[in-house]
Amino acid sequence: MEYEPVIGLEVHVQLRTRSKMFCGCAADYQTAGPNTRVCPVCMAMPGVLPVINRRAVEFTIMAGLALNCSISETTKFDRKNYGYPDLMKGYQISQFDLPIAYDGYMDLAPSETVPGGHRVGITRIHLEEDVARLTHVGTGRGGYSLMDINRAGVPLMETVSEPDIRSAEQAEAYILELQSTMRYLGISTANMEEGSFRCDANVSIRPKGSDELRTRVEVKNMNRVRAVVRAIEYEIDRQTRMAEAGERLEQETRGWDDDNGVTLSQRSKEEANDYRYFPEPDLPPLYIDRALVEEIRASIPELAGSRRVRFETEYGLSSYDAKLLTARRETADYFESVVLSRDHSGDAIRAFAKEAANWINGELARLHNSSNGLDSDLADTRVKPAQLATLVELFQTRAISNNAAKQVLADMFVTGRDPEDVVDEKKLRKVDDSESLLPVIDAVIDENPKAVDDYLSGKETAIRFLLGQVMKATRGAADANTASQMIAERLETVRKA
Ligand SMILES: [Zn+2]
Numbered sequence: 001m002e003y004e005p006v007i008g009l010e011v012h013v014q015l016r017t018r019s020k021m022f023c024g025c026a027a028d029y030q031t032a033g034p035n036t037r038v039c040p041v042c043m044a045m046p047g048v049l050p051v052i053n054r055r056a057v058e059f060t061i062m063a064g065l066a067l068n069c070s071i072s073e074t075t076k077f078d079r080k081n082y083g084y085p086d087l088m089k090g091y092q093i094s095q096f097d098l099p100i101a102y103d104g105y106m107d108l109a110p111s112e113t114v115p116g117g118h119r120v121g122i123t124r125i126h127l128e129e130d131v132a133r134l135t136h137v138g139t140g141r142g143g144y145s146l147m148d149i150n151r152a153g154v155p156l157m158e159t160v161s162e163p164d165i166r167s168a169e170q171a172e173a174y175i176l177e178l179q180s181t182m183r184y185l186g187i188s189t190a191n192m193e194e195g196s197f198r199c200d201a202n203v204s205i206r207p208k209g210s211d212e213l214r215t216r217v218e219v220k221n222m223n224r225v226r227a228v229v230r231a232i233e234y235e236i237d238r239q240t241r242m243a244e245a246g247e248r249l250e251q252e253t254r255g256w257d258d259d260n261g262v263t264l265s266q267r268s269k270e271e272a273n274d275y276r277y278f279p280e281p282d283l284p285p286l287y288i289d290r291a292l293v294e295e296i297r298a299s300i301p302e303l304a305g306s307r308r309v310r311f312e313t314e315y316g317l318s319s320y321d322a323k324l325l326t327a328r329r330e331t332a333d334y335f336e337s338v339v340l341s342r343d344h345s346g347d348a349i350r351a352f353a354k355e356a357a358n359w360i361n362g363e364l365a366r367l368h369n370s371s372n373g374l375d376s377d378l379a380d381t382r383v384k385p386a387q388l389a390t391l392v393e394l395f396q397t398r399a400i401s402n403n404a405a406k407q408v409l410a411d412m413f414v415t416g417r418d419p420e421d422v423v424d425e426k427k428l429r430k431v432d433d434s435e436s437l438l439p440v441i442d443a444v445i446d447e448n449p450k451a452v453d454d455y456l457s458g459k460e461t462a463i464r465f466l467l468g469q470v471m472k473a474t475r476g477a478a479d480a481n482t483a484s485q486m487i488a489e490r491l492e493t494v495r496k497a
Contacts, residue, residue, distance in 0.1 A: 003243060004208040005236045006216070007165035007201060008123075011178055012158050013188040014130060014196040015059045020153035021129040022050030022093065029150035030194070042153035044088035049282050052077075056155040057100065057286065059187040060127050062296050063157060064101025066181055066303060067122045071293050075100050077127075077280040085145065086131040088152050096277040099126035100288070106161075106177060109305055113169035120174055121162030130154040157188075163202065163213065168232040175199055175225055180304040184329045192224055199228055203235040205243060214249070219263055221255040231256040235263055307332055315339065315353035324361045330377035335360055337385035338392070355392050363406055364388070367413045382416035383409070391419040403476040404428040431477045434486060437470070441483065441490055444469040455491055463487055 020027050023041035041048045064071050078096035104122035108114050132152040134145045159178065165171050179197060182190040190197040204216035219235055222228045235254070242249055254263040302310075304326045311322040311332075326332045338356045339349065360378075368381060391412070395405040400423055408422045415422075423429055431437055444466055445452055454462035467484045 001244075002208040003205040003240050005166060005232070006163045006204045006206055006213065007167075007171055007232060008163035008216075009161045009165065009171060009174060010158060010200045010202070011161075011175070012156050012198045013182055013190055015056050015155040015157055016186070016188055017053055017055045017059065017155050019053060021053050021056055021127070021155040023153055025153065027154050029148075029154055032150055034146070034148040035150060037150040038152075042088065043149055044090075050093065050280075052283060052286065053155060056127055056157075057288075058292075058296060059155075059185075060100045060125055060157050061288065061293060062185055062187060062300060063159070063182070064104060064125050065293070065297050066185055066300055067101070067104040067106055067125065067159070069101035069104030069122055069125060071101055071288060072098055073290075074098060074285055074287055076285040077283045078277045079280050080128075080275045080277055082275055084131075085147070086134050086152075088132060088149065092128055092131065093280055093283070094128035094277075095126035098285075099124040101125040106174065106181075107305070108170060108173045108177060109308070111173065114173050118164075118166075118170055118173075120164045120170070123160040123162050125157060125159045128156050128158060130156045163204075163216075168229045168236070171201065171232055172225060172229050175228060177305070180327065184301055184303050186329075195223075201228060201232055201235075203232055203239070204249075205236060205239045215251050217249070217251070217263075218253045219256055220253060220266070221257075223258070227256055227258050230258075230261060231263060234261065238263070301329070304329075304332075311335075315357075316350035317353060317357055321354075321357045321361060325357060328377045330379040331360070334378040334381075334385060338389045341386040341389045342393075352389075352392065352396070355396055356388065359388065359392055359395075359405075359409070363409050364413070367410060371413075381413070383412045384416070387412060387416075387418055394419060394423065398430060398479075399423075400428050400430055401476055401479065403471075404430070407476065426475065428475065428477050430479050431474055434482075437474075437478060437483060437486055440470055440473050440478070441486055444473060445487075445490055445494065452491065452494060456495055463491070 017027050019025060020042055023039050025037045025039050025042055026032070029037050041050060061071055075095065075098045077093050079091040080094045080096070081091040083090060102124045104125075106120050106122060108118045108120065110117040130151050130153065133148040133150070135148070136145050137143060161174065165174060179190040182188040182197070188196055192198070199222060201219045201222070202216045203219060204214045206212050206214050217235060217239070219231050222231050239249060250265075250268065252268050253266045255266045256263055308319070308322045308326045311317045311325060312319060317325070325335045335356060338360070339353045342352060344352050364378070364381070364383065368378060391405060391408060394400045394408075395402065400408065404423070407426065408419050408428060411417065411422045411426075412419060448466060448469060451462045451465045455466075463484060466487050467480065470478050470483045470487065471480065
């Protein structure tokens with residue numbers, strides 16, 4: 001029998017609000033010393049009262065609209081009761097039966113790994129609070145745990161998908177698209193390694209073509225996108241082998257062990273009623289004004305997917321280039337500022353945009369990543385969009401060589417200077433007039449008799465060495481085609497002499 005996987009993802013993102021979910025403490029818990037971003041509310045002192053963070057509610061509405069959800073008119077908070085040392089109150093304020101957003105979907109664009117694209121339903125998006133951070137030191141009798149309450153109460157938004165995902169590749173595409181959406185909206189850093197984007201997967205299998213939902217396993221502890229993909233692949237394989245052997249699958253929570261590439265049983269899965277949810281008596285229900293929803297809808301920026309398509313059609317970019325440029329809103333904004341800093345249209349804008357994309361995705365990205373790390377954006381680069389546009393023009397009009405343009409950009413990247421100033425100072429303007437090149441070529445021929453002999457005795461590749469010497473003498477400013485043609489002519493004169 002052939003089986004197909006049935007996968008649903010639960011994603012928690014920390015929202016980028018200034019203060020925490022129910023108190024006035026600063027939410028950027030990572031930059032502060034342990035237990036310095038705390039107050040009686042997030043430390044769960046008796047008698048304190050929570051206050052709802054309006055911004056967090058607005059961010060959740062925004063996420064809901066971006067994911068094609070309906071927005072509740074009435075919503076409320078509930079207590080989710082469970083005991084664990086990272087939970088200060090003994091319960092987490094969450095949302096049970098009336099989430100802020102519900103019934104949406106996300107369309108995955110067609111790609112190599114998701115041929116034909118795929119639609120994933122969004123069950124719900126709700127708000128809750130993060131818990132304290134525990135650090136375990138040592139094991140056994142001497143072991144202990146350190147507790148940092150800074151993270152307790154940071155706004156956490158949970159997006160639950162329908163079990164519509166049918167492969168690890170679709171799960172990967174869903175995660176990447178969700179990350180991109182959160183970042184475009186500016187509501188979360190959505191960084192898995194830092195813990196501001198966490199993903200759990202519910203995985204089950206069923207006979208292909210059936211529509212039953214079988215016993216599912218929840219997989220946790222995946223700290224990278226790659227880990228989610230591997231954990232899902234492992235779980236599909238494990239469950240398929242069990243089904244083929246006629247073994248019964250337990251409903252349980254399993255943890256991903258990245259080092260060994262396996263999932264391990266952690267505990268039998270709780271049902272919702274294990275949490276004894278009940279309405280939070282300290283918070284009133286929320287009525288979400290339709291005017292506010294429309295205001296938020298109007299403020300949503302163009303998202304990665306539609307921008308990608310527009311870059312392809314409007315600027316004629318390859319889907320590869322468009323995908324790279326739109327992965328982050330800052331990069332897409334930067335690219336568009338470069339292109340729009342010039343008054344091009346029609347074919348000219350396409351040629352210019354193509355060249356600008358090459359420089360941004362190539363040399364500028366290389367410089368930027370090597371000094372800022374991979375996961376940063378171009379928003380704060382010293383190279384202003386108009387300056388990069390000038391550099392692209394200098395290269396496009398062949399005023400400077402490719403090699404020279406790279407040198408200029410490296411200088412601009414550090415100093416923020418205008419490209420023309422760098423070109424003039426370093427004398428990098430392409431030399432292709434014979435008057436200035438001839439003396440250089442003659443000197444190189446004089447200084448390299450061995451290479452000249454080699455060439456004259458039939459070893460034509462010796463010309464490449466001589467060209468290299470000319471490029472060196474002009475610091476890359478010579479036009480390679482012109483120079484190599486002139487060297488060949490010069491050597492023929494030597495032969496005849
Ligand atoms: Zn607090």
